[in-house]
Amino acid sequence: MSTKTENQALEALFEPKSIAIVGASEDASRMGGGLIMRFLDLHEFSGTVYPVNPKYESVNGLTCFPSLADIPDSVDLAVLSVPAKIVRQTVEALEPGHVKCFLIITSGFGELGEEGKRLERELMDLIRSKGGRAVGPNSVGSINLWNGAVPSITQLLDRKDVEPGNVALASQSGAVGAAILTEAERQGIGTGHFVSSGNEADLEFSDYARYLVDDGQVGIIGGYVESIRKGEGFIDVSRAALEAGKPLIVLKVGKSDAGAIAAQSHTGALVGSDAVAQAVFDSSGVLRAADGDQFIDFMKVFNKTPASHGKRIALVSHSGGAGVLAADAATEAGLNVAALPEELRAKVAEILPDYAGFNNPLDATGPMVFRPDILAECLRIFLTSDHYDAAVLSVKLIWRNGLELIEELTKLHADVDKPFAVSWVAPHENAMEAIRKAPFPVFSDPARAARNIAARLLYDDRLRVLLADPRPSRDVEPGVAGEAPLGNVENQKAVLEAYGVRLPREMVAATIDEAEEFRAALDSAVAVKIASPDIAHRTEIGGVVTDVRGEDELAVACDTVNNNARRHHPDARIEGVLVQEMVNGGLEVLIGVKRDPVFGPMIVFGPGGTLVELIGDVNMLPCPVSEAVAYRLLDGSVLGPLFKGFRGSGPLDLKALASTIARVSWLAADRPEIAELDLNPVAVLGDGDGCVAVDYKFTVGD
Structure with missing residues (x-):
């Protein structure tokens, strides 16, 4: 959700009535204030321009102020093209509300390591205390060719005949963004808006995209993206662009380990999982380009068809x-x-x-x-x-x-x-x-x-x-039971059931006698599993024995899983054994949750058991997800024919599976301490018989 100061800052960036150039001069031969002054004049910016430099009394015939604080009027946009230490001094001298938006061309902050990040954080805190917001640092500026507001050092602006169009571009790399802008213009693609977001210490890609979605002169939004800082904001703006009919095209880099490391060092931010980013793009209607050529091709084909x-x-x-x-x-x-x-x-x-x-x-x-x-x-x-x-x-x-x-x-x-x-x-x-x-x-x-x-x-x-696709709507109310701490198996079971996840009849038994009493009451074969919040993969250590029948087999099974657990995990907390009714028949599928540091909880579903390694075809979506979307994706997957009935087998309860996926996604969205959750296998039974999560494993974080 955009704040009032954010909206004011973005309007001041793209539609400024006044621009102050801190570091202004008449020397347009070097990157900096002199070049920006030339470009504003060349492209006939109609607002007020305030040169700021204590060395001069006037620049290009305009009164030059010794400091930003000396300008008597409030300023929409202040462009800072001075050494890093002077940037802070410039902001410190201001009264609150004097400047709405700071466009920081200066580098030497977060991209230089921990000390630079500290200085950057302090500068952002200072800017916010003055009632402003910031673009950059380490930006090459912004461009609105529709109104001549072009406070940028991008060399394309040295030509007066550059024509605007309905494409807008936001880039985390100034050089790459300027190159794309120039090549797009060479190929006849009109770009009306451009912003180099730099280090994104304050305003970031999603903020710019959100503003551009609402701009009537923009029809296509492009982005060169190295890292996404606000996952939820990106998802929201992707949906907004989708509903506005404005294609959002991204060149997202950092697929390889080397690329991710380079991107992180460039922007000073985590790149995150590329697979998760791709899943978000797919589910949000974002078009991803493989390289710069394809990025421009996409802009061209959407611009001209x-x-x-x-x-x-x-x-x-x-x-x-x-x-x-x-x-x-x-x-x-x-x-x-x-x-x-x-x-x-x-x-x-x-x-x-x-x-x-x-x-x-x-x-x-x-x-x-x-x-x-x-x-x-x-x-x-x-x-x-x-x-x-x-x-x-x-x-x-x-x-x-x-x-x-x-x-x-x-x-x-x-x-x-x-x-x-x-x-x-x-x-x-x-x-x-x-x-x-x-x-x-x-x-x-x-x-x-x-x-x-x-x-x-x-x-x-x-x-x-x-x-x-309908927006996810909450159709599950877990109540108090759904708020139970997740530190032990009994509570985990209670929480799953509170969210409507069907589990086999089971109990955690502390003694052999308790286990036998429960088994006898079931009067069916059972599975015996070690009950420990510290053991993730029970099958691999011999912590699971299936198809246990009778009292003697139960005693042997309990000894087996306990001994194997102690041998492989001597320090693990053992709560007893989980005695669980055997679920026979059905198709095994996987439902999982993994919390991504950028996009938050992601739900994964597809073939379960050993099939997931053989078949693949796993769907991944940000949480929460609607039952209708889960149903559509499952129905169209490689498992679709099996759900409908295959070679004499009857149809399976796909609706129950889709409902379970939606409910688990709400659980993940509601409980941020869930780092991972695996329901594998989930047995999908015949149509009308539901589905059962045969096994589950929580990984609980802070």
């Missing part, structure tokens, strides 16, 4: 080979390269040679390189039909008629409300600027064009699914 309504793609080329490349890439990405219907075949046959390849891909043949109008008409026939949802046109070496092709496709883009992309290999120089400005995306390779159109179509398909 409308939303789609299906996954059927038509492929057109004047080269059979190019069509094959596009078809392979589209199929591999998950699109439907649907066969060419007879009615469309008849239409394109009227304008193509008899020897054309009337399939999908459509091979219009080489001579069509001289007939851009016919190539565009083929695309029009497909896109105005009900048979295809998108298209890719692959051309190459069109030199003489390149501008004509762009003109024809621009008309098509205006007439149809379906996405299409063009693969154009080796265009002539005279077409390059027109390609850059084209309202449709152009790529240099057929497979690349197909993959990027696939990204558009698959995102739109996933968007529809995620928006249809």
